[in-house]
Amino acid sequence: MNHPIRFTTPEEAVKVIKSGDHVHLSSVASVPQILVRAMTARGEAGELQHVHIHHLHTEGEALYAVPEMEGIFQLDSFFVGGNVRNITQQGFADYIPVFLSETQRLYRDGILPCNVAMIQVSTPDRHGYVSLGTSVDATLAAVECADTVIAVVNRHVPRSFGDSFIHTSQIDLFVEDDTPLIEEHFAEPNDLECAIGRNCAALIEDGACLQMGIGAIPNAVLSQLGSHKNLGVHTEMFADGVLPLVESGVINGANKKIDKGKMVSTFLMGSHRVYDFIDNNPGVLMKDVGYTNDPFIIAQNPKVTAINSALQIDLTGQICADSLGTRFYSGVGGQVDFIYGASRSEGGKAIVAMPSVTNKGISKIVPVLAEGAGVVTTRAHVHWIVTEHGAVNLYGKSLQERARLLISIADPASREELDRAAFERFGPHHHYIKSRCGI
Template sequence: MKYVSATEAVQVVRSGDRVYVHAAAATPVILTQALTERAEELRGVEMCHIHTEGPAPYADPKYIENFHVNSFFIGKNVRHTIAAGNGSYTPVFLSEIPQLFRKGILPLDVVFIQVSPPDLHGYCSLGVSVEATVAAIECARIVIAQVNSFMPRTFGDGVIHSSKIDYGVVHNNPIFASATLPISEVENRIGEHVAGLVDDKSTLQMGIGSIPNAVLSKLTSHKGLGLHTEMFSDGVIDLIENGVITCENKGVIKGRVVSTFLIGSERLYRFVDNNPFIEMKEVSYVNDTSVIRRNPKMIAINSAIEVDVTGQVCADSIGSKMYSGVGGQMDFIRGASLSQGGKAIIALPSVTAKGENKIVPFLKHGAGVVTTRSHIQYVVTEYGIADLYGKTLLQRVKAMAEIAHPNHRESILKSYFDQVK
């Protein structure tokens, strides 16, 4: 690894190159900023990544001739690029993104990563985000790393020798941290319903946010839980420290938490630093349905933008407007469904903050179906649980209406049956 400035490092990027950017809290913003400062020298550079945190200056529509954003999962900082025309979305399961690089479907020229400083043996750590970055490092022509002493050292697939890095840019600053938001009464009730579906010795998958935290807060009396999840946040720390999450009953990598990235507070980053209980693996492994299903009593807890009364789940768009992405929802929905004693759960409030239904007779025009009606099992709102597995369409419609907001149940049923007559 040759140490240079950020300005010097990004000189290797050429017009027409494809650049992969390390994701989530590991986003190396010092490198993306330095590259953006070269914008006038470049044309047609493709910036590809899943959800990233922090500013994304290259995504400014004024650089439409210089950079094009290719999102595998759309984050807030680049969402505007879809409408502005300087970005697009590639529909793909998170588990399959590494294949895009390894199979040469999307050849990579440069990868921007963020790592911990090398240890005595020359090894760095990708820290809080492994996802598809290991494959990107393997396949890219040039690897550029922000070397940051604030990056936690984690175990697993994210250990990389400094000899695999072409250029290192030393820049020590705290990585992105997110505050834990308060749990609302609606989220609290959803958490109670979901927690009631979780048996002792289950293995959990859940994301970040108030609903996952609400569920976790209700599991303090459970025993022998495991964690095999695409990502996690602060909500698991107390359960681990209090002996609720032990991972002793898992089917794969028993005795270890398995994840592919994490986002949270500084407390979370201190907790995972040099902690052998945390195993960070590539997303092609963590989200592999054949791996997930080997965990008995696998519980997958995911959310949605809206769900229709037959069980179709839209989780990536608001009508035809792309909002996020397919992500790993289907990976875990299917894996949990195939697990012995497993349960696949979609948890969401019955209405939006504006009072619009999230349980709907029909999905909005142009809405994407992420989880199909044939994959769905449980749908949970603050009003209860709808078990749709093995149910007819008529049975599903009635069950879904019962967990919709009481003010809208009659209109949901009327709208559905008026259309299907």
Template sequence: MKIVSAAEAVSFVESGNRVFFQGAAMTPNILIDALVDRHKELKAVEIFHIHTEGSARYTQPPYRDSFCLNSCFAAGNVRDAVNSEYGAYIPIFLSEIHVLFRKNILPLDVAFIQVSPPDKHGFCSLGASVDITLPAIQTAKKVIAQINPQVPRTHGDGIIHVSRITAAVEANAPIFSHAPVAPSEIEKQIGKHVAELIEDGATLQMGIGGIPNVVLNNLMNHKRLGIHTEMFSDGVLPLIEKGIITGEEKEVKTGKIVTCFALGSSALYDFIDDNPVVHFKEAAYTNDTAIIRRNPKVTAINSAIEIDLTGQVCADTIGTYQYSGVGGQMDFIRGASLSEGGKAIIAMPSVTAKGISKIVPNLREGAGVTTTRAHVHYIATEYGVVNLYGKNLKQRAKALISIAHPDHRQELEKEAYYRINKTR
């Protein structure tokens, strides 16, 4: 493995190349910044990634004249770019992004990654982000690594041998972290409602944020819980310490926490470092519906931007504005629904921060349907939980109105009446 300067490492990128960036806590910003500094000598370089951390200078003037973002997720640092002429969004399930690489639909010229120093056998760890990084490094023509001793060495499939690394730069800095945020009173209420749906022995999938962490906080009296998830954060740590999360009833990798990436505090990274209990796999595995459903009582907890009165869930756009991405919601909604005793849950506040109802007569014009009305089961707000499975359209509307914010129920009832009677 050749250790070079950052400028030399990024010199392997040529105009017209497609370059992959590892994401989340492992975003290799030393390499990214060095690449952006070359903007005057490059043109038509396509950047491909999902969620990254950092300023994303390649989406900002004057650098964006040399780089174009093609992303499968619109995080806050690239959201405006994705919705502009300088970027684009690819709607695709997280479980299927690997197909773009492995079937040469979007072949990769270069992959930028951040890894641990090699062990005595020459293997570096991909740390807290294996997700789509593993297929990226397996298929990219060149792999450029940022080697950092503060990257946790994780167990599972997230490894790369030094012989596969074209060039590397040295770094020594903490990886990106997010301290847990105190939940709001509304999130606490939603969390309590959702926690009541979770049974002993359930296998959990949850995302980051206030609601998942509150749900976990309400599980202190549960037993024999397991984790098979796309990602996890600090909320699981107290449950592991108290012996509540044991994974003993899981069918897939019994006793293991299965994930494809982790994002949280430094305490979380200390926990996953050299911990054989946590098994990191690529997203093609963690989000495979056929694998998810093999676990018992899979309880998937996801969120939404808005839900219409028929049960259609929009979780990634605000009208035509791309706000996030399809991600793994449908992977786990379907996997949980097919699991023996499983429960697919959409949890959200009843209104936005501006008081706009998130339960609506119709999705906004141009909004994407992330989860179809045929797939949706449980919906939770601070006003309760309803199960739409098996309900007709009239029954669904009535159920959803019952958990809408009281300020909006009358208007929703009028809209439901007009819809049923086809008159205004």
């Protein structure tokens, strides 16, 4: 049944927000920017206090998180994107450590209230359904649990399939906006990133089901897969890098056990080519994050190959992908979800890929993690580690064996120092391990 829509202004719509409310924003390219601006204007006018904002990674200005809004809005994000990273580091915002797969549970299990969900959707079809487009993730759960749902109807939001459809009867207030979605364009990988990409690609088998994020290293990996066959995609997000492989037939999902022939994601970010690609495309399923990132669902597909990143790894295999020292970096995200899922997939491979050094030339393979560093992936979860200098598998290896393997793919200028640190930590037996590993 079609549900009649009455549009209102952003200023009128956000009047439903009360002091102390918890507000969810849809993610990445789908942030309802006109509602954010109207809500922030109410805060500037002194009409609101202590409003809690929740979201995953978002693009665009986070006007509610600037220092001047302290005491008016409190950002407690589930993932710290670049637009709120500095403000979080300065202590004007915070984040909630949570596996990406469980962000939806925070609402569905009543751990966090959702008083108002502010979302952006496609234009309604003739049956009265709109699509969440590029941002299903935890937004679907927020819509289900919110006291009030405000939707910006935008003709630029793609009509994606999967779990993205909601009926207009589930929406309380409608606002119209035709601003194009924010795009993200990624630079071509440099020589170092291409070397990492080649080392990762060498581990990817025909028929593998891929998970990888966005950025230079994922794009470098994807660029090396042109001769592969029957790859699938089950991931939390993807960007433009997959499109050439879909167009050439390399990605076809033929070897997947669940969602066979389909690409599965929960949110995405890229150029308009990606948004156009998923529009009315039944070959792409935008699913609830409780599905895409559930390790036990992930593991049902064979040869799941998950490629994630790290800030540091210590000689025992502990991976920091969250924070260094007391500085918040991004949040837990979906790394553990997919490492756990891939490691339990038949023929699966869990990979963490990173440059061996930072932009300042400091080794990212270290004797011990920086004080206060956030351990995202434990030494018990870690499997493959890849740098530009090679790939090693730590699974089933002792702590001393791990140290030797990691040193072998560290920056050559750092290896002697790392070797001394390993000797101090593990004692004379370290030299036996060194010869046993053939290093």
